Amino acid sequence: MKKRKASLILLLSLVLSMTSVLTACQSGDDSGNKATASKDKPVSLVLTLPTFSTVPKDIAKVQEAMNEISRKEIGVEVQLQIIDSAAYNQQMILMLASGENLDIMSGLFTYSSAYQKGQLTELDDLLQQHGKGIIDTLGEEYINAIRINGVLYGLPNLRDFASGYGSFSMRKDILDKYKIDPATIKTAEDVENVFKVVHEKEPELTVVAPSSDSFLLQFRTFDGLGNDFGVLLNYGEKLEVVNLFKSDDYKNYLQMVRRWYQNGYISKDVTTTSEAVTPRVKAGSLFSYNTTWKPGSEQQESNMTGTPMVLVQTLDSFMPGSSVAAMPWTIPINSKHPEKTMEYLNLLYTNPDMMNLLAYGIEGDHYVGKEDGTIGFAEGVDSKNSGYNLNMTWLLPNEFITKVWEGNELSVWEDTRKFNDDAKKSAALGFTFDNAKVATEITAVQNVYDEYKKVLENGVVDPDKYLPEMNAKLDAAGIDVIIQEKQRQLDEWAAKK
Template identity: 30%
Template sequence: MLRKSKTGKMYFSLLAVVLMLSVVLAGCGGNDNKKADPSPSASASPSASAESSPSASAEPSQSAAADLPEVTLSITFPGTAPKDEQKIEEAVNAYLKDKINAKIDINMIDWGQWDNKINLAIAGREKMDILFTAAWNGHSNNVAKQAFLAINDPKGPKGNLLEQYGKGILETLPPAYLEGAKIGQFNYGVPANKELAEQGGVIYRTDIADELGLTAQLDAVKTIADLEPILAVVKEKKPELIPLYMKDGENFNAHYFAKYDHLGDGSIEGVIMKTGSETTVKPRYDFPIYKETLNITRDFFKKGYINRDAATAQLSPQDAFKAGNVFMGVFPLKPGKDAEVANAAGLQGKLKQIPMTDRTTSTGETAGSMLGITTTSPNPERAMMFINLLHTDKELNNLMNFGIEGDHYTRSGDIITPTAGTPNYAIGAAWMLGNQFLNYVWNNEAPDKWEQFKAFNEGAINSKALGFTFNAESVKTQVATMSNIRKEFDPGLDTGSVDPAKADDLLKKLKANGLDDVIAEKQKQLDAFLATK
């Protein structure tokens, strides 16, 4: 069991596409740099989301809650379990008693073990209630495996859960997220209300950079190659440090850095480029950036800049910073990402981010962080009530994300300050848990953080496939086989741990196991989608 031992076919309706694009394009400049106001997050700004209170109409009254039988819900998401997890569970359970009469079992799984454990749990039909899912983390593939309930299917086993128990979500979440995250006619997860654009880059230790006189060089970094002389100095002058931390999925070949649009599911081969104008679906290996990235990463690895265990590393870059022996890591960026990581790693004021790619928007970003309700959940109605509260109830949202006021932080208005207890519940999971526009802001973050999020979305380059999600149902056997093949090859290749020539072996093996079938099906569905635009 995952619980801790304390421990259709793809059809896109024109209406859905028009609605999705009208909202997204209002806030994200297309390839022609056209802009409009407001951004898609405008309706989710603090004034619209955090300060309004739809939760009163979106949750049972106290008397109604008392009539509900008490249940325990599991919520499973990636990350390192904190010391005070049980203390937070007790506080959340006390708060939920009069809200939805439910208790919460928080189940965090280390990033390095996440894929294997979740895949086994889904295959074994283990009972789970709320499960993190994302386009880059096999969402479409898992929907094809019937792992998640369609939350807005009126003919589903529990009816339209979103309409019945998620009214607050519908009131606060910009329509672009739900429209962009659909597979066929339905949603199989509730997207987090967060930034819509994405950008790749690195985060580094400013105290080490200042000590070694590297700050000016770091300020001038534009490309991966620009990092080489900086990492060389760190390796020479600070041999006890890992100059550049990488792991599977967090490297220069990650979708947010290389700009691959996987068309709805990052685990399924076949992409177009988010920054390009071509809509011909190809394997990543057919784009020059793929092998160029492998080659420079391999060079860094051979020079000792990258951690030797990168292909098998279990820690996320954020958690790796906690150990104190990492100089730099690869991250998806947004306004204040460096401060978020610093707070989670106990390095307040010592981290800075360097944007290194264009800002882009694809369907993968609308579905880049979701909470789904599994088909094995004994209590899907109550699970939706809880997710609804994460999107509408400021007190619960911040309790789940930051812990207990006076223990894990002190607060003045919406500004919070770390305490000695902060490391005991520093989960860094706000981007996964509901509505970020309800979040308090750390004292080392910009007070106008949420306004910066809106500005971040403006002017982003839209993928030509924005609004499209591939339905893997017709090729699910090939997809499952190829997913296992990629797990065999990708970690070593993407982290520089093996010779880039091995990519040729990977491509041959994928072709022998249905790659052409999957590419053809993706192209067919994408062409049908584009024909409606």
Template identity: 25%
Template sequence: MKKALLILISAMLALALLAGCITQDTGGQTNRQGSGDDQKQIITCRYVLPGSAPTDIDVVEPMINEAMQKAGVNVELKREYIPWEAWEQKTNMYLSTGEVFDLLNVMNDIIPISSYVSRGALADITDIMNQYGSNILATNPDIMMDAVKVNNRIYGIPAFWVEFSHSPEMTIRLDILRKYNLPVPKNMEELTETFEIVMSKWEGPEKPYIPIIGAQTTKFGLAQKGYDSWPFWVYDNFIYVNQHGMVANYFETEEFKQDCKWARLWYQKGLIHPDVLVFKSDQLNAQLDSGNWFIHAGTIGSIDNIKKNYPDITVDDFAFLNFNPEKPNLRPYGTRNMNAVPKSSKNPEAGVMFINWLYANQENYDLYMYGREGIDYEKTGARTRKVLLKEGQSVPAYFADDWMIGNIKYLRTSETTPTATIEMLYTIDTTAVNSIAASFTYDASDVMAELANVRTEIQASIAPIACGVVDYETELPKALEKLKAAGMDKVINEYKTQFEAFRKK
């Protein structure tokens, strides 16, 4: 009897030990091996994002998961990269078929978050954010959180990686000014005169035309901050909104007329490329990288490539031109980039918990965004880094994109980023004014056909006017007729209707 009892107890112990060693993966949940207080349930966060995975993601991702779980965040991150050319098609398929995943990268300028919500594709994470998102809420001002709300409910997690209140953007080369013994221009008239002098004295076969892609140009807005009507903004390249709530076709405004006046003057003076309408993006990038430019309507991310032709150039050889410092900058957007939880997620809290961990401290952010210190990057200052490359590589073996999920509080700029760029993009502008449309997202799903036709017509009829190639007075009336035939009025009226409803909430 005792022998039989001992056999029975031994068998039961064996079964118990065997059960304790089994792990399960159901519904996105994984039970860690162990028992009692040591046993913890790990939930999966399947994160779908565009682009290509970094080479060493399989090495660094387990390090990220280990760090999260050591911090008590029982989430296992699994990223799935979808090539850019297949992004919209595949994510739309995932959302329409109920594919189970937990976090989706959203680019508001491609498909707005309101469009996803109207399709019933996203989960309302308001309560989850209040429970698990304390760091997210602490690192994002109200304008950022408002940008991810629909009907006052939270449907996304903002990527507050850059300060948007920096337009009109004008970066000027101080080394060129010193070379020709010229002062920094204080207004558009002085800039025009200075540019003419630089152009006449420029050495080398490649002239320093202002780098713009004519076919994509809808506004030549360098002087906009000096207009009496400032502040205002042009959304989607053609919808004018001022701080009084006026919505209009930008091409019918006085501001567009003034912009075209400057563009025409610069084109006639030879400051805009004579073949600007066929100038391509690869040509623009090559011009910026070569250093064959004097004034740029944008910012410069790194001086690495410029140094090949200008070896003595430094990060302090650039300045941001602000011709009207007495006027506030306008912040047109809360954020254009965010991440959302699909309604199909079995663990809707997983994505919030992961990003909340990411924003907890600099160490977490550095690991996820920049990888292994000493292998993928080196810290060169409190908020700067040096990118480390393996032989034959143009990008680190591991990195993540700040624009997808980053936060300005923790972002590290490259040590080769111009000081002017850091001041413009990565420093919060405490004096900026938020646009009254900053938190509004236009849902164009009901006018998609008209919108496509309008954009095509803008490129054909407006771009030559906007970059100064043809005369405003002669060509604009014909262009406006074509835009109306394409459906411009319907697109603008739909925007007005939605915007007025938004303002009443």
């Protein structure tokens, strides 16, 4: 661009003048933030979380409604990035590695690897200075249960910490059609008999699908101690770390899913399909999928699928040692405003209006209050056409301050607290494995496991042939080194209790 000399001098003078003003404005101490914002302009943050349903089209509307509150309360606005669960982990890896602005991250799928790579901010001082409401809400016991080597890198979300394992979500219309009483389904054998009936009567349906990349995630009687490479069997009854993949429990599980696959209950494309289970139920092509039970989960699954669902549970309710740390909320080192980020998290944990917006959207548009005190879809809105239907309060910072969706008891959150209290608890509850010393072995073992996991744990291949092959490779990759390190850390942790 060509400018007159006088104009250029004037422009430079203005720039220098503005620089002086900004320097004066920013001369105050703000050591907790890597960047500061103008007094009149709110600090802008980025918040990411996965969704297991369709990415909502009304994110911008909900975001603005939340921002109206947070601007007034703490001078912060947020950009919501709600990402399909299938792509979430990879997208977080890229964002963290690139240094892209990222302030609040759901640690589901990402917590362990982000910690290992040094990508998470230490939270102790930030929490004490800017998160008093979080401390009062969670309590020291749950906060301490998520520490790694005594340091806090994430905040547990307040939810069901126990899980009703061995559970399956089944279409009620199919059960009713063939007069199958769900109350009679109590064991894995009972479930298999139901699969047999449905497959014979409805051959066009896929009978069952895993809700993740393997059925094992929701079908377990062991404490995986973070990564399943060294576990505590029998619901974590004893602090003895063993090799899961050489246990009778694992072998029996593989034989079970192998039968399902050979009998045609599991789709032939189970290892390659990327479509989530809930849209498949909505489309009428899937009868059931595995999940975990908790108070209110039946209504939750019905909302997600847009279809009345029935849940059956075949194993015990259990709280593994790492359950409190399973889906923490974190502040990545990418954050330019860690103090304001902690203030915003404090608002999420303590402000019901913020939580209800993030959980359910805008009252009157996405949901309305019901006469019985619950909430439900607004007129003309359902799960299929709603512009905002996350339906996963369990992932958010504090579901206990959200409203109750219709179909649930108004006492569902108190019932959930009791569910946590009554569940079996691992002897390693509160233990968090630090994988730093065996990171090389974990990578090697993970690579082997990834090679076999989907095909073995979904019944695609013969376990009698491929399980010994996998175990030989796991041994060579160093799984025993990981098991020994877990046992060492567990013994030290137990000695300090």
